[in-house]
Amino acid sequence: MKKTLTVTEMALRELARRRTVLVILLVLPLAFYLARRGDHLGQSIRFVCLGLGWAQSTAALFAGSAARSIEPRLRLSGYRSRHLVLGRLIALWTVGLLLSLPYFVLIRLDQDDVRFGAIALIMGLTAAVAAPFGLALAAVLPRELEGTLVLIIVIGLQMVVDPANGASRALPFWFSREIGTYAIDHTDAGYLTRGLVHGLICAVVFLAVVAAGSSIRLRRRGHLRFVPPSPAR
């Protein structure tokens, strides 16, 4: 666990030193919130949750890309790929939850007649999904620009596609719209259940992609064998 937590600590230190990026990540969901604050309070909640997903996915994408050059070296230095993946995920999940907290307080103070427990659930699931989603993109698309473009496409689609459309369930933050409907429009628990299942499945799938990608990229190659050293002389 010490190795995992050391990776977590260093990942948090890295993120904390990207002050400008942190400010942008913090403000981005606010822009989403304010954009619909005037005409439809419920939509502003849905949008802020998507904004949080976008911000956290982007942070994870860049963290994953930045780690690519050091991870092989860490693997050689005694880390296993699970230490590296889990350590980075814990850091990103922590940042995601910290990022969500002020927005939960904002909604709590700004909105009435909303199921706040469901809003908290959306934010928790968003953190759970966004981190492995961004890392999975970084694993599959080594160049940051490509990953960023895919993120823009995904979030853009997430905003414009009708959640009732079956194909929209293929999008990673569909659960956010579904649970959001439950929280804002007080629909039946079916929305909550479907959203919860979708979010958990997305989290598991992205975690599997990240774990598999890392295991393959950082695998011990077949041509190399380590044997115990014999006495030097």
Add this chain to the structure above:
Amino acid sequence: MNQDVWLAALARELHRRGVDPDLAQHVLASAAAHLRDSGEPPGAVFDPPAAYAPAAAGSLDRGRPPGRAAGAVRLEVRGVTKRYGRRLVLNGVNLTVRSGEVAAVIGANGCGKSTLLRICAGLASPDRGTVRVHGTLGYCPQDGGTVDLLTPDDHFVLIGAGRGMARPAARRLGRAYAARLDWTDIDQSLARELSGGTRQKLNLVMAELGDPDVLLLDEPYQGFDRGSYVDFWREVWRWRDAGKAIVVVTHLLSHPDRVDAVLDLTPAPAVAA
């Protein structure tokens, strides 16, 4: 003095000093390759032939320094072949490095020196061949290998944790190793704020942390000033005396350094001496 004249003068100097003809041919081929890669006149790259000849011949002397005994095998590279597309980069490369030995990998740009080290470190796969490492491995890449937004102490702690070291010990050892490379003013600067040479020192210290049995160093002295370069080689001798097996990718022939083995990956060019 143009390249042909300089090489001819070098050939005469080597002959005058009684250097074995095969060895002389090797020196000439490597010097020619280096000149071709650099694109600079010989006077800008090498010392005058009279000064360079003894240094270069000495560097290629495969004899061990007096009083040293061969140690146990630490690194065995057997039949490593690697292609990039249709280009054959490494063709059946063999290398054995024992405890207390320094091996230099030399050759023209693009001849596969870094690829060989990455294969030895398990960071790339060969098309054929095997590598056996007896013990633990430290690797210093040619570039990268550090994190822009971490301090040197963070790097020491990070690598140290992987090697099972406690945090204070990792910091203390990292700073001690850095001091041997004449890097003592370690503060809270981030890696991206370090000069190129200092960043390479950080890379070297990271490779050394945890006391690995085999050290793979890929041109680790890029950006070093003259003093740091001397410190680096002093460290290499110290590691060798401590029983480590060291592989250094280097433009060896431009430096008067003694190594125990040389692996030249340059495809032999025809050189008129």
